[in-house]
Amino acid sequence: MGVYTPTLRRRARPNGRFEVMTWYLMRVSGVVLLFVAVGHLLWLHLVVGLENIDFNTIVGRWTGPLGAFWRVYDLVLLMFAMTHGLNGARWVIDDYVPRRGPNWAMKSVVFTLGFILILMGAFIIFTFRPAGT
Amino acid sequence: MRATIKILRFNPEVDKTSHWAEYQVDTEPNEQLLNVLHYIKWNLDGTLTLRRSCAHGICGSDAMVVNGRNRLACKVLMKYLGSSVTVEPIRGLRVIKDLVVDMEPFMAKYKSIMPYLINDEDPGSRERPQSPEERERFDDTTKCILCAACTTACPSFWANGEYVGPAAIVQAHRFIFDSRDRGAAERLAVMNEWSGVWRCRTIFNCVEACPRDINVTKAIGEVKKAILFDEV
Numbered sequence: 177m178g179v180y181t182p183t184l185r186r187r188a189r190p191n192g193r194f195e196v197m198t199w200y201l202m203r204v205s206g207v208v209l210l211f212v213a214v215g216h217l218l219w220l221h222l223v224v225g226l227e228n229i230d231f232n233t234i235v236g237r238w239t240g241p242l243g244a245f246w247r248v249y250d251l252v253l254l255m256f257a258m259t260h261g262l263n264g265a266r267w268v269i270d271d272y273v274p275r276r277g278p279n280w281a282m283k284s285v286v287f288t289l290g291f292i293l294i295l296m297g298a299f300i301i302f303t304f305r306p307a308g309t
Numbered sequence: 310m311r312a313t314i315k316i317l318r319f320n321p322e323v324d325k326t327s328h329w330a331e332y333q334v335d336t337e338p339n340e341q342l343l344n345v346l347h348y349i350k351w352n353l354d355g356t357l358t359l360r361r362s363c364a365h366g367i368c369g370s371d372a373m374v375v376n377g378r379n380r381l382a383c384k385v386l387m388k389y390l391g392s393s394v395t396v397e398p399i400r401g402l403r404v405i406k407d408l409v410v411d412m413e414p415f416m417a418k419y420k421s422i423m424p425y426l427i428n429d430e431d432p433g434s435r436e437r438p439q440s441p442e443e444r445e446r447f448d449d450t451t452k453c454i455l456c457a458a459c460t461t462a463c464p465s466f467w468a469n470g471e472y473v474g475p476a477a478i479v480q481a482h483r484f485i486f487d488s489r490d491r492g493a494a495e496r497l498a499v500m501n502e503w504s505g506v507w508r509c510r511t512i513f514n515c516v517e518a519c520p521r522d523i524n525v526t527k528a529i530g531e532v533k534k535a536i537l538f539d540e541v
Contacts, residue, residue, distance in 0.1 A: 195501065195503065195505075195507040196501060196507070196533075196536050196537050199507055199533065199537070200537055267510075270469070270508075271465060271468045271469055271508070272468050274468075274469060274471075
């Protein structure tokens with residue numbers, strides 16, 4: 177009888193604080209989104225009204241007296257929703273795509289698209305001015 | 310009572326895939342499922358293979374999927390299972406034969422968390438005293454019998470065999486929060502690896518599966534918090 181030596185297939189991946197901080201980010205952004213996303217939904221659906229939402233509503237919101245507030249609000253919503261969602265997608269890919277090649281490829285596509293969306297959203301929030309102003 | 314027992318069977322010398330076998334038994338409502346399996350093995354089909362040892366819910370040998378849920382065959386009575394019972398090997402580990410699975414990967418994960426007291430301080434000629442409050446801190450996780458019911462009920466573990474799994478985290482918790490132990494930092498480092506606690510998605514299957522009623526997900530949460538705030 178030999179002594180059993182465990183053959184652990186643990187990947188030698190230095191981890192540091194990355195996993196714990198992304199896990200923490202999910203908790204914090206989850207709580208923030210609870211208020212910001214639900215607030216966004218209630219405001220647009222109940223206060224503004226679903227039938228009233230069009231391009232002019234959003235322009236009015238961003239250029240009106242509370243314009244700065246709404247732009248910050250939308251920026252917070254964009255940042256937290258996107259980082260929360262992207263990290264969630266990273267977890268799902270890590271859970272269900274164990275092979276390194278496909279894992280890396282899928283994450284690359286998801287994160288590239290995600291960052292393009294974040295940049296586009298942030299760019300519009302910071303620079304949008306309605307025509308003629 | 311008359312019961313139909315459907316068992317997922319696999320003989321590596323003959324079968325390519327596992328298949329269901331059905332057995333009709335007469336039994337009592339207060340009979341353990343384990344005894345019904347014994348009856349089948351001893352009277353109906355001697356080739357049925359299963360693990361069991363103490364038959365009293367302590368050794369943790371006979372975890373199996375009973376009516377779709379992870380149970381100890383010795384800890385569940387026929388009256389709670391009805392007249393039609395399905396029995397399968399626990400999931401996520403290689404089936405060796407019938408209800409016997411390869412427990413080595415599970416035990417390797419257990420060993421990876423260093424499941425022994427780490428303390429080089431000389432206690433002198435006496436014990437290492439501990440207050441009832443200090444003992445209470447990890448009381449729940451001392452109940453683990455390493456039956457693997459939690460780990461093999463965990464979808465994160467099914468999807469990713471590298472995940473250290475709830476049972477190993479429970480065992481790590483048992484030492485990390487033990488006031489006599491000095492190895493918390495080493496164990497938390499193992500827990501903080503890519504294969505550690507961060508694979509947990511708080512699905513709570515482990516809590517439902519545990520035959521010892523350990524609040525596994527809570528223990529995992531406490532380990533996560535200990536890593537986050539860097540304090541035990």
